[in-house]
Amino acid sequence: MKIIVAILLTAFLAYVLGLYTAFPWWSFVFTSFLVAVAVHQRGGRAFLSGFLGLFLLWAVLAILKDAANQHVLSTKVASVLPLGGSYLILILVTGIVGGLVSGFAALAGSFMRKHRRRY
């Protein structure tokens, strides 16, 4: 349950912050970090929440843009980058890039607090 709250909160806050496009693209590291501080989980779960929150947000936003665009641009960009012209891989890469940054930010957030449980 906690993990779902963390994922949704991470995604939601990153989305809202992302509406202010004058801020840098990586501003979500702060919200992902704070979510991990507030919704405390162990390192692995915190990372997963942070990762999935941004992965899902970025992938879903990309899919929405891409579907409306009939893959016109994604197919081209996936050749420029180069990802073999595959829009699916491009969407995955988009999600992973956002996810990784957010995941590590969340991991740092989880280490801010002491674990109640001993290993």
Place this chain on the structure above:
Amino acid sequence: MRVVPFLISGLVTAALVVALDRQLPAGGSKTPRLGYFLSPQQGFWQNAEPANADFDADLKLPGLKGKVDVYMDDRLVPHIYADNDVDAYYVQGYLHAKFRLWQMEFQTHVAGGRLSEIAGEERLPIDRFFRRLGMVYGAEQTMKKMDQQPEIKAGVQAYSDGVNAYIQSLKPEQLPLEYKLMDYKPEAWTPLKTYLFLMYMSYDLAGRGSSADLQMTNARNYFGYVDFDKLFPNMPDSLDPIVPKGTVYPKASVIVKEPERVDSAYFDNRITGSVPMPEAPDKDNGSNNWAVAGSKTKSGRPILCNDPHLGLNLPSLWYEVQISTPTHNTYGASFPGSPAVIIGFNDNIAWGVTNAGRDVLDFYDIKFRDSTMDEYWYNGAWVKAAHRKEIIKIKGKPDQVENMAITVFGPVMYDRAYNNVSTQGKYLAVRWTAHDGGRGVETFYDLDRAKNFDDYMNAINKWTCPGQNFVFASKSGDIAIKQQGAFVARWKRQGDFVMPGTDSSYAWQGFIPNEENPMMKNPPRGFVSSANQEVADASYPYYLGAANNFSLYRGIIINRLLTGMNGITPQDMQHLQMENYNVFAETARPALLKYIDETALNADEKKYVGMLKSWNLRGDVNEKGATVFKCIWDSLEHVVWDDEYKQSKLPMTWPDPSTLAESLLKDSAYSFADDITTPNKTETIKEDVMLAVKKAAANLHYLENNGILAWAKYKDTRINHLLKLPALSRLHLPIGGGTHMINATKENHGPSWRMIVQLTDDIEAYGVYPGGQSGNPGSLYYDSFVDSWANGRYYHLLFLKREDAAKHAQVKWHLSFSKA
């Protein structure tokens, strides 16, 4: 808090952000900032325009005087209705920026020598070349001149304000894709940028001399003047000039005097100088245009056609627009970067242009007192030179400063700081009409508003550079063509080579008066045409320049076909613009076949010669004979010329195909046939042709095995994105045509705007260009015309009256502009 893991994960986060937030080296170039680029709320995904995008808008903008309505049709062509002219240009600027901002800025960065600023040091050679050619200098001169015309100044300023209104409204995520790829931002537009763009067109169309003159000089030095003159004759036998042979011209009013001792100083082998260029304008930057009188058309009204041949790029050089104000109602192709319609028609007339190709750029060899370039020797005394600094900013590096001397002839392009092996120790000044300040914008401004023949003449007589053939037709039934520009009155061969610059004897002695530029109005044959051939035959009293500045064969076929046509419809004209018959091959094939001895060929070679014989002389998509002819001919040129050309270490102009073809037809003992690298043997033309066939057969065999013998596959036409990124380009287009054919579509060059206008009471016009109205690679409108263009299909151009525009079935969107 667990300090060590916290620090480690924090550092990893920071490292990831840093790595994803910078451009990383990849191959020869750089990646975008990946995190930014992939971010769906900021990066490239934002440029993925929905297929059902809605372009309706209600815009309140500062700087507008009144209200402007823009109706967008289903091809995304705007129909602008404004209460006054400046508002119309303001909105034209806004729309150009909305759909083509990156391209507009990029093209002016090229022209102004500023690519290094955005792309880094690799582009420095091109920047230096354009700076030293005086592109910025020329744009400044033009701006100075145009600022004296209040109407033009206001129009160009309003256009600029419109562009800036769009740039200011641009949110970071709306930046065009290419800015995100290369990681930079647009700067404010200025009127100077409009003039820089027009300078680029001058370079593209009248800047060939910047490479040709040096290469011609090398060729003269290598061959000696006598042989040079044979290889680069002044008028080909088969010329069918724009103004027909037999026309009687009045005597020249400007009498030019050859310098004394020109034979030893100029027509010998002692002057040297050559430098390879980063970019050379395509020799075939040309075009077709023609107009037929009502006597030859089905409607009884004139039809005017134009297809300018230029480099094929995405986003396209052209942007279609209709501009309607109380002073004029005009439709046509505009340049993103400049106000007004450039090629088009209005309620009364239509016009089009082709390139005149006349040489208006010369080099002078300057003698400086020392390397400070402060004083140069001129007419027997040391004269002070002016200086100009060109500062080139380089991304991530210190600025490069070009210190140029300015002489009486013009800027010194080549000097100690800018030269190479072939210009060692030389100071070469450029004399170019594009530096003189032109009134080009005013010509288009006036043509947009022209009502009749007199208006057309008044408009084009202001035109100086690049020299153009302006074709004209009016509803009232007139047709005309005139070659117009500031053309130098030259003695024979003046300026074909680098000239001595130590005194005024080689200087330009005057310009040909406008009234003496060749023209034709309502000729009895019922049509006028031009296709970059020489404008007149030898009876014209001025020297037109070396023949290899011109194209020969398209003019012949256009005139031949138009002569035979009657009851012409716009549809007939569409077929004519797409005509793939090759008159050069018609001339050269018999010359080849005459020398081919089939008994000495193997089965494979015989097969290809058979294909050559049975070929229908057309460059249609599936013709294999066209490829066979091209390969054999190219191979022959190499067999004949390579032995001479490989001896020279300096780049030299390559002789025209017509020169070789006409020589073969005339002369079986052609002196250049001998391979000079085999001193004990004198090769004949026959041996050359047989060798060429054998060499070509090997290549043809390879092409056939790879399934690319068909003409379109072999030619492989493509439209490059301006950054030459294949993914943003259109490759492998199935289109015929090519060099020497009316449909002059080559590999990456060809008809850039095909237009046909029938001047009936309600104008009936057709057009298509190889691109799309949107410059955004993420838009369906980015390349939406390309397939039609390749297949020879045209769009019926909507020339709408204001009251009909809102309701027209093909009008999809309405943009309303008003004062903020």
